[in-house]
Amino acid sequence: MPPASDARPSALNAMALSAVIERNRRQFRTATEFVEAAMREGILTGALPAGAPLRQEELAAAFGVSRMPVREALRQLEARALVEFHPHRGAVVAEISAGDSADISAIRAALEPAALRLSLPRLTTDDFALAEELIGEMDAETDPGRMGELNRRFHMTLYARAGRPRLLALAEQHLAAADRYLRFQFAALGYHPRSQDEHHALLAACRAGNADAACAAVVNHILAAETLLTAFLGERGS
Amino acid sequence: MPPASDARPSALNAMALSAVIERNRRQFRTATEFVEAAMREGILTGALPAGAPLRQEELAAAFGVSRMPVREALRQLEARALVEFHPHRGAVVAEISAGDSADISAIRAALEPAALRLSLPRLTTDDFALAEELIGEMDAETDPGRMGELNRRFHMTLYARAGRPRLLALAEQHLAAADRYLRFQFAALGYHPRSQDEHHALLAACRAGNADAACAAVVNHILAAETLLTAFLGERGS
DNA sequence: TGCCTGGATATTGGATCCAATCTATCGATG
DNA sequence: CATCGATAGATTGGATCCAATATCCAGGCA
CATH class of the missing domain: 1.20.120.530 (GntR ligand-binding domain-like)
Structure with a gap:
């Protein structure tokens, strides 16, 4: 159950990511690499807090790409234990403990x-x-x-x-x-x-x-x- | 035409993978997981030798899925340093040295x-x-x-x-x-x-x-x- | 004869579309 | 009034489609 009230704060604050996004849009050859790097930095810097749900549609919109590069980036981050996949329930930023x-x-x-x-x-x-x-x-x-x-x-x-x-x-x-x-x-x-x-x-x-x-x-x-x-x-x- | 003169030996021998494929087609919930596991095993066991080009279309056909699960699986394997991506040239099994x-x-x-x-x-x-x-x-x-x-x-x-x-x-x-x-x-x-x-x-x-x-x-x-x-x-x- | 150039082809990267399934709300019932 | 079930919505997983780019081969030119 999500935190009772505050139904879904859409924990993705595009504000926090925008810095990462704007900085180096052109630096990467493929959109997937760009999204992967940006999301990794977002997770490691705390812009994407632990437990935050990562909606593919939302991320795609924030990065200005389609859902596909987001999906590939999420898979890479999963392999690095930075995000966790729940079948048909989406990905969340890996919890800390x-x-x-x-x-x-x-x-x-x-x-x-x-x-x-x-x-x-x-x-x-x-x-x-x-x-x-x-x-x-x-x-x-x-x-x-x-x-x-x-x-x-x-x-x-x-x-x-x-x-x-x-x-x-x-x-x-x-x-x-x-x-x-x-x-x-x-x-x-x-x-x-x-x-x-x-x-x-x-x-x-x-x-x-x-x-x-x-x-x-x-x-x-x-x-x-x-x-x-x-x-x-x-x-x-x- | 795919076969042509068979310039590229298509180092992917579906034979070698079939064992892995048949064994546990049903074991995984998502096709991506299945493909990722099978390819990882294929690489680690040598069925997919170092340097072998990994054509998405070919792998998709071998696994009986579309290219998309293959792409996601390749991204995960890239994060584990088991395959290398070359932009617009595809992925190859990571070389050994x-x-x-x-x-x-x-x-x-x-x-x-x-x-x-x-x-x-x-x-x-x-x-x-x-x-x-x-x-x-x-x-x-x-x-x-x-x-x-x-x-x-x-x-x-x-x-x-x-x-x-x-x-x-x-x-x-x-x-x-x-x-x-x-x-x-x-x-x-x-x-x-x-x-x-x-x-x-x-x-x-x-x-x-x-x-x-x-x-x-x-x-x-x-x-x-x-x-x-x-x-x-x-x-x-x- | 050898090298460069240009087009055809194959393959990837990305977008859109469809199906499966999980969540949630709303209503019915004990 | 609480609990269970059904239906509607949202979201992911997968397939198909289109565009961009690298490779390959043929042909022209020095």
Whole structure:
């Protein structure tokens, strides 16, 4: 049953998506790619909140295409566990939960140290400089969306030299998925300053070339955020 | 005219797919699910070889459906990196390469120990018995397809109690992807008996409740296969 | 003779149309 | 008055149809 009153708020606020839409209408060769990218960004940034019903007709109208590219995009997102299909009842944005958060954290805690260990020996001083710059930008950032983006770029900068495209894609995918949760926490609790300390510690270990310490720092960083978030989600009973 | 001089061998041999098709036509609620499952199995089992062009019309005819479910299925498989789209040139089964194999092995070597570590404390004697039975079946198996299936079930049995659905799905997905490569090696080199020793060692460590040893055994097992395969693929220059 | 150009063909990408089915409202009945 | 059932509406799943584009082959030209 939908939330009692408020029958169907048509949770798709075209407003939130319009920014994504307008930005890069021409950037993609096919409409399907465009719709897929826009919807993924919409889900990850929270413009499409968890549980929101995704009506094909509505989305098609919002994107100015027919239902078909929307359907194909939804299938791709289903394969990425970002949307769920219910037979003849349509698709909804995948729900978030404490269990799912723990799941994603476990995956991150497995993938990211592996990527870092492969990448670390090949990182250059330019990479370190970029990573440090990104930490600095995070200090000044207040918008959750930009913060997530900076955090993701910081992490991926350190992993970038791993030379394993699939591993990196998987890591980035789950880093982005974690963003959904971190944004949630960010909005409720505000920015946790210890995170920045962890970023500095991680970068320092990388600069020192200490792979074990760096990997430990990454895992610690991931699990610390997870602990914080689990407690928060647990309290809300969600 | 479709046949013409048969310039393109139409690498899709409906013969190979028919087994998959006939087996469970009724099992799926939607045609898209059915096509997606059948094609995924076809790719992973090698019935659809790497590089094979996937003509929508042809697949639709083979499955007895229209092009639309095929298109949606192809999009899902694209998201799983099993097929590649070339604009206006169609989709092909994703190529295999030494680099990709190393990529998948790196992912497995990261995910599977994590899953095992979570699962190990909760494994029951029944689980161990099933795992041992699967090893036994592998001894007698000669068909590469069944062998891959048994190997996958053996591994997943040990991870099953991790209680992390996404982590397990990801692990199984990459275990299946690795199967594509192992089948390749299997056909060329025959079965490598040391693999069974590794399976026994892994199971023994699990039974002893020694998480560190078990994880080390898994990683060793994965990397040993990878080393063998990389050498083989490297020789062929693929 | 070799290369470039142009048209024919095949195949995909996208739109529209139809059928199946789930939801919801409204009415009948115990 | 509550509960159950039927009918109407909405929405998805699938099929067919049209447009856009890449490939292929033939023919002309340097």
